[in-house]
Amino acid sequence: MPKPSEFSRRQFLGTSLSASLGASLGASLGASMVLTAFPGKLWAAGPGTERDKELVLRCAIMSDVHFKTDPNCAEKQRLAKVMRYLQTYAQDSAHPSFDAVMVVGDMSDHGYAGELIPFRDTLLGNLPKGAQALLCMGNHEHWGGEEHVKAGGSRKNWETIFSRPANSHTVINGYHFIGLSCEKGTCKDGDYLYILDWLREQLNAAVKDDPKKPIFVFQHYHVRGTVYGGFEHDWAGVKDLRAIFEEFPQVIDFSGHSHYPSNDPRSAWQGKFTAFGTATLSYFAMEGGIFNRFPEGYQNAAQVYFMEVFKDNSVHFRIFDVLTESFFETEYFIAEPGAIEKYCYTEKRYETATTPYWTAEFAPKNSAAENSAAENSAAENSVKACAEKPKAEVSDIYAYSARLTFPQAHDTANPNTFLGSYQIKLQDRKTGTNDDWADFGEENPWSGYYFVNQPKEVSTELSSLDEGRDWRVVIRARNVFGKLSEETIAVEFQTPSDPDKYLQDRTAPYPKADALDFRVTEDGQAVNEPLAETFPHGLETCGKPVVSDGWAQFDGKNARYRVKFDRGHYARLRRQITLGARFxxxxxxxxxxxxxxANTETGGAGISISYEKKTLDFWCHVAGKYQIISAPIMPGSHSAYGTYDGQNVRFYLDGKEVGAKKASGPLTYTANDSACAYSIASDISGNYGGNSYLKGRIQFARVFTWALTPEQVKNLSPDAK
Structure with a gap:
């Protein structure tokens, strides 16, 4: 990384920004560069430095705080912590304070007064002297239900509590800030249509004031097709605003909603305007699909932008980690807002990003000129590389799972910073043979790049294995732009046989549930007694279910039973499953x-009655996506079974198949340890809570570790016709 004196801010501003940081940061100063993200400490910055004398505006920017009604919630503590930090951060600076604190929606979980008022008091009661609060509504501010109806609507409720309009135009130190609130909190296109004419008027007024200054706009949803989290497959973006923003290249837009990390370089985007994705003070959410949406440690999330604007209108962003009170290496810099030809955070980064590596042999090599200017020589690359061929270790090997540990790879741009995830290819064969390896599937664990103290090793559970097999694992590193390493790490191991698999004849006409077997006994007791002793036995009672006449009665409010599982139990339900119940x-x-x-907390499977469709639904989360089969149902007594055999999802009602879908891949389950449980007469939620409660009766509920046949389902369905 160059020292400040060797690559000055003025030289940097004179450079046309156009290519990959790691490969071309060291290009001659007159040449063009492409940045994946701005390198931390490229020049001396911050309070007390020479640059500080040119600073004219400082703002803290955050999103998705999610205050709860719990007065001691983690989110309240994190907000209070960052507000205390703002008080002293720049106290010795030529510009000694923050001018604004921006919160881009979802300051609460539901928009209840019991959440919004503590948020308001924590924020406004601790604002740095002279700072203004810039706020807008998110979708969660619309979730207040009856409380909002009584208040005259969610928007009026919010405006009353904060004593300000939901949409705002504020000028601070000559710079314009425009805040937009979603109309209904639908999380869909159209939520900002009502405000478009007003928005254009405000943007025109800002340009008229000074066309060279950046215009800061903030709203909760991402603009579709811009920042990380805002693309079609990410669900968190809307298209309402893009056309207007593209008329104003000076726009620097801030959005949240996705909970994706701000230090991911894709959270900075430039096309015909500039956009930044703001992270969260509550919990990270990541891409779904092949990735784990809620990775280990996802609740340790608290990222805040520190934005600084200078006399020449250039804008610098640092990313503050509230939990550690330190800054990420990733920074962003806008040299000339509105100068589209000099934009650097563009789609070209996907083409120019270098590939990650472990050893120096595979590190991308720069030209001599680049090495000289960027101090990114082959010698330095070797320091950033593993001294020896890296190895993977396998531990905690069980019949259906194992733990894989290996060292983090490297990235020439900034060691580890841009390593997004790893591709782990699985192959298997019958134990004790020399058969060819057969492709089994893949896992894609995250690197932990969203933590300031990124772990030096990756440790991930392989939870979709099969018993009694030889396994070969091949690991590649993947950066955030999708580039896979040429270098690989491979390891082989063996899983033991599962003795529970042979507890009974699985082809028998009346098999017993081996993973969960809830029923009401003849003496009127609700019990859970699965055939396999290695699965949890017993029940936790929540609320007040009433047992009588061989059934358990539930009130639809809070009555349910709960059976806690762990990841080892779920590992045995990854290949196949059957859920069944009489209700x-x-x-x-x-x-x-x-x-x-059900246990459908971002994963799992469940059987439920849809109040909207008046159908009975089977939900089954296969390879990161829900497969849902529905069938019409009338009130009364019914038997239902849902199965997954690794190739098809099937649903049976009263002994008859009512739907089937092709699907393949492992069954996937929640990453939230406090939601690892099956709930009877409700669904599960975090902290072992419940939702979607049943008002009705249940005679039995069952989980099998394999897919029953149609004949077995019919035999086990008392309501079969």
Missing amino acids: AFDEYPVGQNGCII
Whole structure:
């Protein structure tokens, strides 16, 4: 990394920014560069430095704080912590304070007064002297239900609590800030259509004031097709605003909603305007699909932008980690807002990004001129590389799971910073043979790059294995732009046989549930007694279910039973599964689904009654995506079974197949340890809570570790016709 004196800010500003940081940061100063993200400490910056004398505006920017009604919630503590830090951060600076604190929506979980008022008091009561609060509504501010109805609507409720309009135009030190609130919190296109004419008027007024200054706009949803989290497959972006923003290249837009990390270089985007994705003070959410949406440690999230604007209108961003009170190496810099030809955070980064590596042999090599200017010589590359061929270790080997540990790879741009994830290819063969390896699937764990103290090793559970097999694992590093390393790490191991697999004849006409077997006994007791002793036995009672006449009665409010599982149990339910239950209900649910048995907290499977469609639904999370099969249902007594055999999802009602879908890949389960449980008469949620409560009766609920046949389902369905 160059020292400040060797690559001055003025030289940097004179450079046309156009290519990959790691490969071409050291290009001659007159040449063009492409940045994946701005290198931390490229020049001396911050309070007390020479640059500080040119600073004219400082703002802290955050999103998705998610205050709870719990007065001691982690989010409240994190907000209070960052507000205290703002008080002293620049006290010795030529510009000694923050001018604004921006919160880009979702300051609460539901928009309840019991959440918004503590947030308001924590924020406004601790604002740095002279700073203004810039706020807008997110979708969660619309979730207040009856409380909002009584208040005259969610928007009026919010405006009353904060004593300000939901949409705002504020000028601070000559710079314009425009805040937009979503109309209904639908999380869909159209939520900002009502404000477009007003937005254009405000943007025109800002340009008229000074066309060279950046215009800061903030709203909760991402603009579709811009920052990380805002693309079609990410669900968190809307298209309402893009056309207007493209008329104003000076726009620097801030959005949240996705909970994706701000230090991911894709959270900075430039096309015909500039956009930044703001992270969260609550919990990280990541891409789904092949990736784990909620990785280990995802609740340790608290990132805040520190934005500084200078006399020449250049804008610098540092990313503050509230938990450690330190800054990420990743920084962003806008040399000339509105100068599209000099934009650097463009789609070209996907083409120019270098590939990650472990050893120096595979490190990308720069030209001599580049090495000289960037201090990125082959010798330095070797320091950033593993001294020896890296090795992977396998431990905690069970019949269906194992733990894989290996060293982090490297990135020439900034060691580890841009390493997004790893591709782990799995192959297997029958133990004790020399058969060819057969492709089994892949895992894609995250690197932990969203933590300031990124772990030096990656440790991940392989939880979709099969028992009694030889395994070969091949690991490649993947950076955030999708480039895979040429270098690989490979390791082989063996899983033992599963003795529970042979507890019974799985082809028998009346098999016993081996993973979960809830029923009401003849003496009127609710029990859980699965055949396999290695699965949890017993029940936790929540609320007040009533047991009578061989059934358990549930009130649809909080009554349910819960059976806690762990990841080892779920590992045995990754290849195949059957859920079954006999239940009865007298009327359709109102306002919420009624779950019979479920563990669908971002994963899992469940059987539930849909209050909207008046159907019985089977949900099954296969390879990161829900497969849903629905069938019409009338009040009364019914038997239902859902199966997955590794190739098909099938649903049976009263002994008959009512739907099937092709699907392949492992069953996937929540990454939230506090939601690892099956819930009977509700769904599961974090902290072992419940939702979607059933008002009705359940005679039995079952989970099998394999897919039952149609004949077995019919035999085990008392309501079969």
